[in-house]
Structure formats: C-alpha cells, structure tokens
Amino acid sequence: MNPEQENFESLRRLLTLKRHEQPPPGYFNRFSREVIARIEAGEMGADRRSWIENHSWLQSLWRALETKPIMAGTFGAAVCALLFCGIIYSEQSPSLSVGLPVAENPELPMFQASSRPLELAPPTTQYLLTSNAAVPSLPAREMDLFQLLGTPSAQPASLVFPRN
C-alpha cells in the first residue's frame, strides 16, 4: 500500500461519516420545484420591471410609492375611497341590465303609474334578453308581482267562539 494512503487511512474512514449526512426527508422532491418557481418568479419580475421602465411616469410613481410610505398609504386610501364611491353609486342607480324596454314609439311613456289598475294592452314595446314567451308584455317597472295581486282587503278577526 502507498505509505501516503496508509497514513491517512483513519482519516479516510472518518471522512466517510460526511457521506451519511442527509438533508430532511423529501428535501430533494421540493428542490427542483423551488428552483423552477424562483426562475419563473424572476422572469415575471423582469417583465414587470421592463414594462414599468418603458413608462417613465409610472416608473417615477412606482419609485415614489416604494420610497415614501406616507404616499403609498395615501394612494391606497384614495383607491379604496374610489372603490367605495363606485359601489355606492352602482347601488343607487337603477338596474338597467335585464328587461330594458326598447320603445318603438319614443312618444309613449316608458313607465306608467303603478297606482292605476293594470291594463293588458297589446304590446307596444319589445324586451331585450327575454327568452320565455309566457312573460307578459309589460314595461319592466309594472312587472311587480305584488302589484299584480292587488291590494289585499283586511278583515277584523273575531275572537268569540260560536256556541252550538
């Protein structure tokens, strides 16, 4: 045996201990996934940076938001206020999405007063997005089912039981 190897035989045996050091179980199953995720995240970050760099005003805004927390907070509050106003405004305005009547004759009133008795007149209007042929051809506001039932007449209740 080579004397150099002989001298280091005990050390070589001790160094085999290093081969038995192993990371936690399942570590290598996650490793490549994490590398690929970091590469993808880096590319997305690079895309975002390049897009911002192409828009100088956005870049200065972004920098201001990054460096000044007060400005970032104000900006966030303004965005929230705008969102809140938008929600309130959308709740107050009438819904115009479904059943909007399209008047054939612009001189006819679009909505009739609901206090009058209903008249099932021949249709003068067409409805958008109506698939059911059985829907009565009434203006949208007058399709209220409670109004169709009419005003209920109230009678006083009698608590006296009839005697036989």
Add this chain to the structure above:
Amino acid sequence: MAEPASRRDARQAQPESRADETQIDERVLVERARQGDLEAYDALVRRYQERIYATVYHMTSNHEDANDLAQEAFIKAFHALNSFKGGSSFYTWVYRIAVNKTINFLKQRRNRTLMSLDDLDFNAEHNPDLVALISERTPRREVNLVELQEKLNEAMQRLSEPHRLVVTLHDVQGLSHEEIAKIMECNIGTVRSRLFYARQQLQAFLSDYLK
C-alpha cells in the same frame, strides 16, 4: 462454456454506450432549456441537485446556506445557459458555478461560522469503517457518532476554502483528480498537493479521534 466474443464485447461496450446516451440526452436537455423549456431544465436540476447540494453543504456545514447557494447556482446557470459553449459537460459547468458562488459566500462570511448540520442517516451506525473507528482504542472511547460529526465539521471549517473543497470533492464525493482539476480550473499537481496538505491539517485537528 466459453462466452462468444461478440457478446463479451457487447457487454463491455454497454456502460460506454450508456454514458454516451446520457451525454447526448444532456445535450438535448441543455438545448431545450436554452430555448426556455423549463421542463427540460427541471430534468437537469433533478439529475445533479444531490451532488451540487452535497458539495455546497460540506463546504458550509450549514443546511440553510447550502440550500440557498445550491438553488442560486442553478438559477444563475439557467440565466447563463447562452454562454455555455459545451466545451465541458453541463455537470462540470454547474459545479464550477456552485463552487465559485460558495467560495465568494464563505469569504464574505469569514469568522462567522454557524453550523446547522444535516442528520446522519440510519446506515451510518452500520458502516464498518465507522464502527471500527469508534470501537478502536482511541483516547476518547466514549465518543458517539453525532459528536464525531460535529468535531469533523469543525475541523473542516478550519481549513482554507480551496483545501476544504479538494477534500470534499475527493474524499467525500469521490471525484477523480482530473475532474477536480477541471472544476477548480487548475492542474492536477495543484490538486494533489492541496489534498495532501488538507489531509495533514485534518489529521492534526482530529488527532484525538484518530488512531
């Protein structure tokens, strides 16, 4: 009965052809990864992750640092794929990136060694070399494997980075002098002399635990 020569030749040629296949396969994967195919790169990472992690871990003796550095090495390699000319194998090239990254990290972290060692696997207790080492009449007979592991890592950390790297690559990971010379970009004589010096140092540091 004598084996036909053609079959014998075929059997001898088999490992060589398998190595060629691996090499070709690797080239295809590298080419696909270069075009942005992350699945191909994932396959390359899976192929070498254990060896790269182990090298960085043995250099740092810290699992968290090794995890970060090994991941960063693979990320850097992905972004630098266009500069990979194919003069060496992808494996050697990634190894070099990981080693350079680790050495730079260790230079910055000098005098601030915090060990976070991986656990020993079950087979360590049954390794005949280690069993013999512990059962021999050493000045500290009561030593156990975990204590030995700590002392060994402390001794490794006392070596300079180039010497620690040579010991890691040769004595722990079993790479040849030629492969180490390619990774470290130096000649084989330098590898041999560094290895000899590093072993001498380790032997001095660990004299209490060696026969």
